[in-house]
Amino acid sequence: xxxxxxxxxxxxxxxxxxxxxxxxxxxxxxxxxxxxxxxxxxxxxxxxxxxxxxxxxxxxxxxxxxxxxxxxxxxxxxxxxxxxxxxxxxxxxxxxxxxxxxxxxxxxxxxxxxxxxxxxxxxxxxxxxxxxxxxxxxxxxxxxxxxxxxxxxxxxxxxxxxxxxxxxxxxxxxxxxxxxxxxxxxxxxxxxxxxxxxxxxxxxxxxxxxxxxxxxxxxxxxxxxxxxxxxxxxxxxx
Numbered sequence: 001x002x003x004x005x006x007x008x009x010x011x012x013x014x015x016x017x018x019x020x021x022x023x024x025x026x027x028x029x030x031x032x033x034x035x036x037x038x039x040x041x042x043x044x045x046x047x048x049x050x051x052x053x054x055x056x057x058x059x060x061x062x063x064x065x066x067x068x069x070x071x072x073x074x075x076x077x078x079x080x081x082x083x084x085x086x087x088x089x090x091x092x093x094x095x096x097x098x099x100x101x102x103x104x105x106x107x108x109x110x111x112x113x114x115x116x117x118x119x120x121x122x123x124x125x126x127x128x129x130x131x132x133x134x135x136x137x138x139x140x141x142x143x144x145x146x147x148x149x150x151x152x153x154x155x156x157x158x159x160x161x162x163x164x165x166x167x168x169x170x171x172x173x174x175x176x177x178x179x180x181x182x183x184x185x186x187x188x189x190x191x192x193x194x195x196x197x198x199x200x201x202x203x204x205x206x207x208x209x210x211x212x213x214x215x216x217x218x219x220x221x222x223x224x225x226x227x228x229x230x231x232x233x234x235x236x237x238x
Contacts, residue, residue, distance in 0.1 A: 026184040032162040036080065043102040043157070046122035048095040049146060059138055061126050067149035068092065069229070070237050075119055076153040081188040082160035083168055084119070091181030092147035093156075095123050101157055101175055108171045114161035123148050150181060152237065165189075211235045 018061075052058055068090035078084050105116050129144035149158070156179075159168055165187045172185035212234040215223060 006082065012156075013140060014147040028143060031040060034083075035161060037161065038115050038117060039196065041109075042106045043116050044119075046095070046098050047105070048123065050122065050124050058126065060128055060143060064125070064149075068151060069127070070151060070233055072151040072153040075155050077191065078157060078158055078186075078188050079117075079119075079153060079165070080160040082158070083165055083171055083185065083187050084158040085156045085176045085179075085183055086186045086191075087154045087156060087179075087181055089180075089182040089185045090152055091150055092125070093120070093123070094145055095152055097179055098123070100178060104175050105159070105171070109159065109168070110161075110163075114159060114163055114168075116157060116159045119155040120148055120150065120184065121141050125149055145227045156183065160214065185188050 070090075072087075076086075109116060123146035125147050126143045127145055127147055128141040130141035157172075159172065169185050170188075176183035176185055209219070214220075215226065215230060215234055
């Protein structure tokens with residue numbers, strides 16, 4: 001045992017250490033000079049029931065499924081050109097879904113370098129419901145809750161700041177999966193690439209008989225069996 005220790009010390013004494021310097025090239029960190037922060041970094045609270053004037057009875061409403069059908073044509077882009085949650089299907093958001101997003105994103109985000117804003121309105125559409133076992137008739141049921149109708153492509157929440165998409169993608173997608181309709185986490189680059197891809201496919205198409213051309217020119221008498229929505233959306237959306 002003693003001999004092995006002596007041999008080890010003798011080997012260390014004869015070992016030569018030569019310092020060597022290597023030249024490394026690290027990529028420069030991203031710049032966030034273009035980021036404009038908002039006044040309130042967290043999502044604001046929405047009322048569960050819209051406030052009406054004192055002498056106005058809360059109005060009831062029909063289903064109006066057209067508010068959820070088809071593509072979103074206005075709020076389908078990111079204002080701050082960073083990240084957000086986008087609906088890829090139609091549906092209604094209740095007050096509980098608003099609170100889930102507000103509290104969950106507020107816990108995950110770093111308010112010192114991030115911010116989040118709503119891109120949808122507070123619950124405003126009244127949804128009526130009748131009690132179980134009631135007979136037919138007697139007029140429309142009482143208002144059960146309020147909701148916000150969402151179309152495909154609508155930006156629900158927008159998140160930005162001094163952060164990368166890899167930092168926020170995981171929890172944004174996690175909360176998007178908990179919504180009552182299909183949704184996803186998106187970035188500005190993703191939306192731009194998808195838009196460019198659609199434009200490229202339309203530009204490279206050599207078939208003149210597209211579904212839009214067939215419907216507009218009533219080829220084969222297709223107007224006899226087409227739905228009214230097909231004359232407007234040309235089969236792209238249900």
